[in-house]
Amino acid sequence: MARKIYIFDTTLRDGEQAPRCSMNLAEKLEVARQLEKLGVDIMEAGFPAASPGDAAAVREIARTVKNVRVVALARALEKDIDTAWEAIRKAESPRIHTFIATSPIHMEYKLRMAPEQVIEAAAAAVRYAKHYCSDVEFSAEDASRSEPDFLCRIFSAAIDAGATVINIPDTVGYAIPEEFARLVAHIKANTPNIDRAMISVHCHNDLGLAVANSLAALRAGANQVECTVNGLGERAGNAALEEIVMALRTRRDFFDLATGLDTAQIFSTSRLVSKVTGVSVQINKAIVGENAFAHEAGIHQHGVLANRQTYEIMTPESIGLPQNSLVLGKHSGRHAFEERLKYLGFALDSARIDELFAQFKILADKKKTVTDRDIEALARGASGTIPETYKLERFAVQSGTQLAATCTIRLARKDGSVYEKAAVGDGPVDAAFKAIDEIVGRTLELEDFRLSSVTSGEDAQGEATVKVKFEGRTWNGHGVSTDILEASIKAYLAAINTMEWEMAVYE
Ligand code: KIV
Numbered sequence: 001m002a003r004k005i006y007i008f009d010t011t012l013r014d015g016e017q018a019p020r021c022s023m024n025l026a027e028k029l030e031v032a033r034q035l036e037k038l039g040v041d042i043m044e045a046g047f048p049a050a051s052p053g054d055a056a057a058v059r060e061i062a063r064t065v066k067n068v069r070v071v072a073l074a075r076a077l078e079k080d081i082d083t084a085w086e087a088i089r090k091a092e093s094p095r096i097h098t099f100i101a102t103s104p105i106h107m108e109y110k111l112r113m114a115p116e117q118v119i120e121a122a123a124a125a126v127r128y129a130k131h132y133c134s135d136v137e138f139s140a141e142d143a144s145r146s147e148p149d150f151l152c153r154i155f156s157a158a159i160d161a162g163a164t165v166i167n168i169p170d171t172v173g174y175a176i177p178e179e180f181a182r183l184v185a186h187i188k189a190n191t192p193n194i195d196r197a198m199i200s201v202h203c204h205n206d207l208g209l210a211v212a213n214s215l216a217a218l219r220a221g222a223n224q225v226e227c228t229v230n231g232l233g234e235r236a237g238n239a240a241l242e243e244i245v246m247a248l249r250t251r252r253d254f255f256d257l258a259t260g261l262d263t264a265q266i267f268s269t270s271r272l273v274s275k276v277t278g279v280s281v282q283i284n285k286a287i288v289g290e291n292a293f294a295h296e297a298g299i300h301q302h303g304v305l306a307n308r309q310t311y312e313i314m315t316p317e318s319i320g321l322p323q324n325s326l327v328l329g330k331h332s333g334r335h336a337f338e339e340r341l342k343y344l345g346f347a348l349d350s351a352r353i354d355e356l357f358a359q360f361k362i363l364a365d366k367k368k369t370v371t372d373r374d375i376e377a378l379a380r381g382a383s384g385t386i387p388e389t390y391k392l393e394r395f396a397v398q399s400g401t402q403l404a405a406t407c408t409i410r411l412a413r414k415d416g417s418v419y420e421k422a423a424v425g426d427g428p429v430d431a432a433f434k435a436i437d438e439i440v441g442r443t444l445e446l447e448d449f450r451l452s453s454v455t456s457g458e459d460a461q462g463e464a465t466v467k468v469k470f471e472g473r474t475w476n477g478h479g480v481s482t483d484i485l486e487a488s489i490k491a492y493l494a495a496i497n498t499m500e501w502e503m504a505v506y507e
């Protein structure tokens with residue numbers, strides 16, 4: 001029987017903490033629900049002491065997800081631990097995760113504490129957390145650059161104080177697989193009470209070794225691994241969840257380790273995280289990159305046609321990759337469309353399927369071929385669970401080389417009122433966004449704007465992603481259309497609708 005490995009996802013904490021990866025509350029909830037569907041064992045929902053917004057998001061996630069342990073991070077400080085507990089207390093299975101740095105350089109220059117004081121602070125933090133919560137994880141930040149015997153002493157003190165999990169982070173991505181495995185084995189062999197706690201590892205990717213280090217540590221005896229979807233995270237990121245899970249699954253013969261994940265949810269989870277953060281997945285990224293299952297060279301295609309295993313070590317179906325095939329056309333009915341959405345992993349209510357079906361029909365009229373990727377983009381690009389305060393009725397644009405761009409937009413508000421405004425801008429997209437700002441009565445700062453095509457070909461759909469800032473907070477929006485200006489307008493409106501909804505519900 002293979003040894004069970006617990007997957008601790010930290011996309012919503014270490015991933016979200018990275019520059020340009022921030023998510024708003026609605027997006028965090030959407031990702032949390034998807035992570036639950038993927039079957040992660042533990043989900044680090046955030047760092048509540050970092051800001052009131054972080055605390056509110058952790059609180060909502062703790063109330064929402066049921067079949068997963070929810071973790072809140074806290075420094076080894078009573079005030080952080082109070083805030084962390086306040087945020088996760090309603091979770092079905094809460095865990096407090098407290099940490100302090102243990103490397104000589106961090107203790108001397110960052111903490112300005114002597115090693116003995118650090119041990120005392122770690123034990124005190126675990127003891128304090130323990131009177132709130134039975135499940136407490138302790139992390140020795142920068143463990144890979146710490147003295148191995150000092151780590152054994154601090155972990156032993158943390159376990160005596162009640163820690164149920166001890167975590168060994170390679171905080172700065174400095175470790176090498178053989179060396180990191182030796183460190184884990186050393187801690188396992190020399191921490192006297194280690195049998196009372198689970199051993200966890202948490203690797204960063206500064207040298208591109210985060211996944212290799214995590215796998216080496218699991219072989220050496222760790223039984224929890226901390227990772228993020230698409231490898232998001234501080235600097236070069238954290239170990240990529242999808243790579244660890246698929247390595248363990250594909251090379252079960254070598255590792256003899258098992259996770260409880262539904263790997264068929266990997267692709268949708270990756271796309272969702274990419275959509276909400278606006279961070280695209282590198283084309284040749286292992287497992288979830290666009291080329292990961294593409295066979296271009298003739299000799300490879302020939303081999304795959306004869307027997308897929310000639311060049312495929314895992315199947316696209318095993319990660320839930322939709323086949324990019326012609327599936328539906330303009331004569332397809334609503335039933336076939338609904339079945340296809342289900343196949344692609346979208347469980348939607350009838351009203352939303354009607355709305356998407358109408359969009360599909362328009363698309364099928366414009367495009368020669370409608371693929372699974374197009375349908376997926378439609379389903380992800382439309383309004384989703386956020387109510388539409390503003391809906392696009394129509395737009396008209398005038399622009400040219402010698403002409404200032406002008407855009408006229410007509411929007412319907414959810415109370416039934418209709419507004420029309422025109423604005424001049426630096427190009428048609430700028431003019432459109434300015435006209436929307438006038439209607440909405442807010443001046444938004446455009447932090448990021450990207451356009452990509454969903455499939456190839458001249459009739460491909462364009463997918464727009466925007467990030468807008470208002471009063472210090474940011475919101476993302478996505479839109480899809482065969483017309484790139486329409487996709488951009490829809491993306492801008494999606495960001496505004498999320499902002500309006502959050503402001504109305506949570507403030
Ligand atoms: O990288 C790190 O050391 C961390 C800890 C807080 C676990 O993220």
Ligand code: ZN
Pocket residue numbers: 014169171202204234238
């Ligand atoms: Zn980290």
